[in-house]
Amino acid sequence: MEAKIGFRNTKSVIFKGIVVFFAFVITLPLIIVLIYIIKQGITQVNWHFLTNVPAPVGEKGGGILNALWGSFLMVMVAAVVAIPVGMMAGIYLSENPRTKLAYYSGLCVDILQGVPSIVVGIVVYFWIVKPLGTFSALSGSLALAIMMLPIVIRSTEQTLKLLPDSLKEAALSLGVPYHRVILKVIVPCGFAGILSGITLSIARVIGETAPLLFTAFGNPYLSSSLTKPMESLPHLIFTYATSPYDDWHNLAWGASFILLMFVLILNIVTKVITRKWKIQL
């Protein structure tokens, strides 16, 4: 009996060792990737790099201004579309959980969350690029907006569902109409959760390439027009990384570093918002 217990205990310790090993060893690839990107990219970044468009092949120098500006513009437009739509849908789902519409709408949010980003690109191509006859920043923004929607909707819905009913009742009993109850009491009380959902969705789409492949397409020049093709950080990285030119590889490393920094900062901001701005109920 005693020997058996000893054996079983050893098994338990070995098992824990295996688990700990597997759990922590997986951080290695991430650390390797991060360090490599930072090492390769940080040397590329300087004022010139951030304020110029890429140089033609063979010429030295050049930068990623067109991609920086393009990403910023398209994500902003996508956010302007996705945030109100997403919040309104999220409010509906949290306020009317038992209706038929809530069931089907919620189902569609789940479906949308699983749709591959390349399929979104295909569809927006036929919805906007083909009719307009040109690749455009607008179509890119729409594709990104569609990808932001499920995240914004779910985080709004879940945040609001956690708020107690007594909050709504108190406002309603004062003779406050429903829309003001939602907009001036419920949403402000859920502000932290909703905002973190928004920053999370931005962090997600800022690195998306596939939906932009056949919508915004890419542009070697700086552009602010929504109806013309536009470059973006991830798309630039893709094009230049897969090119045969060393100069362009360097540009891609620098761009990767910048993109990585943006994503990291946005994720940190999300965590800070959730922690600091949460309204105590």
Place this chain on the structure above:
Amino acid sequence: MENTIVKAENYNSYFGDNHVVKDVNISINKNEVIAVMGPSGCGKTTFLRGINRMHELIPNATSKGKILLDGENVYDMNAIYVRAKIGMVFQRPNPFPNLSIYENVIAGYLLNGIKVSKADKDIIVERSLTSAALWKEVKDSLHKKGTFLSGGQQQRLCIARAIAMQPELILFDEPTSALDPISTSSVEQLFHELKANYTLIIVTHNMQQAARVSDRTAFFYMGELVEFDDTKQMFTAPADQRTQNYITGRFS
């Protein structure tokens, strides 16, 4: 007749097919404190919420009959207006956590976008908090959020918030059942003071509280208004056997 502020005429409430308040007829006068008591599930809270039209906010909740406020049927009036005209205080204190104490008191105006000058706002806030016996305790922290207040203080803040809208009638839904004994007695003391300017209808689970604070008491049982009489009369010599059973603790 002139003194009647609230009158229910053949009032019925339903949750879907469930008939929870049956044919209530009751007449309440100005500046009275009315206690509404009865065992769990007797319909007293549902009846109360029918007065300021909060009942219909629940899905599948309907009602029949009239509730007259100063002679007008509330069910013919704009529901939002009715709710603004009648104050309500709930079982659990529910100040708005995203607003300061000051903003909580004038929340009725703030959230409705009603423009009031800063001077008037200050007057309303001070007057309401004083009537709710809270002014001295919070006057130096008006712009802080109310989460540091005790349960009793939060409840008095909710009372101040209701008073700030200048209602004639204030409804209380088991207002002290979530409070400790000391806070409970401070709120009960408040009922006494509020009576001068307002009419109070208080649903309570606590018989002794009904006996302590009210002029007249209504006893509900299984959806019906069984008895409505002077509090002293009801507790010493009730007319109905069911009231007698409830008072002597045969069921709760």
Place this chain on the structure above:
Amino acid sequence: MENKRLNLSNSQLKWETFFKRILIGMSILLVLIILGVLATLILESMPSIKSLGIGFLWGKIWDPVQNIYGAYPFLVGTLLTSFIALIISIPFSYAIAIYLGEYNPKGWLSDLLKNTIELIAAVPSIIYGFWGLFVLVPVIRTFEMKIGVAPYGIGVFTSSLILAVMIIPYAASLGITLIRMVPSPLKEGAYALGATRFEVIRSVIMPYTRSGLFAGVLLSLGRALGETMAVTMLIGNTSAVADSIKNAIFGPGNTMASVIANEFTEADHTEYLSALIELGLVLFFVTVVINLIGKRIITRFTND
């Protein structure tokens, strides 16, 4: 004050209905978007569906020049990369879930690991692809020389490796939540009978969370199936079916997502384009079904 409030209330009522209608409208919009996606995919792949029929799914040749289209190479590529990635990732996902769910649910080390896992999911796939192209590929090339296969470097195996890392967080974070949900009384009962930690995990926690963990695996699978950029950069973009299993795994290939990414803008005639769209339709169905099954299992699990 009285009249002001009455007037205000009447106009408020109009806003009320307007607001409620907008909320409903936005929810309907969601349904319309999904219906629109489905309709567009079906419509645009109609030419291909009509001319190629169901045989499209097992057609082994993909030759746009001769207008012969078969999805088989991409189905194989997709399934191979996804399943290899899944098999590689499962031990890691489970280990993280067990460690953070049972052994070490709180504390600074636990938070650090949890944040690292979330970071893995946050890194954009294009960056994984880029890094993989320049760092992983040469390493795999040397590895392939050592084990005696054709040293492409790129290929199904390489993309599966990167994919494995990328999908670990999905099953892991779901697993953590599920394992933390195992009721203490259940575990304590086993401990009281003298079970070791390992035995409690094996006999109590694992059976309890089995269906939920399976759902996590499905979610990881769904993610793998839809991944485009990292795979496109590392898989070699060859649309031919490999002649042996060894070459299928270590040689170049294509997935449904990667062939669409590569050839969509070059598709200059209708049959070509609609064949690609049909691939997109198949991809859509497969990922959606897998994700929905996974979500259904999770809701059933959390409702019990």
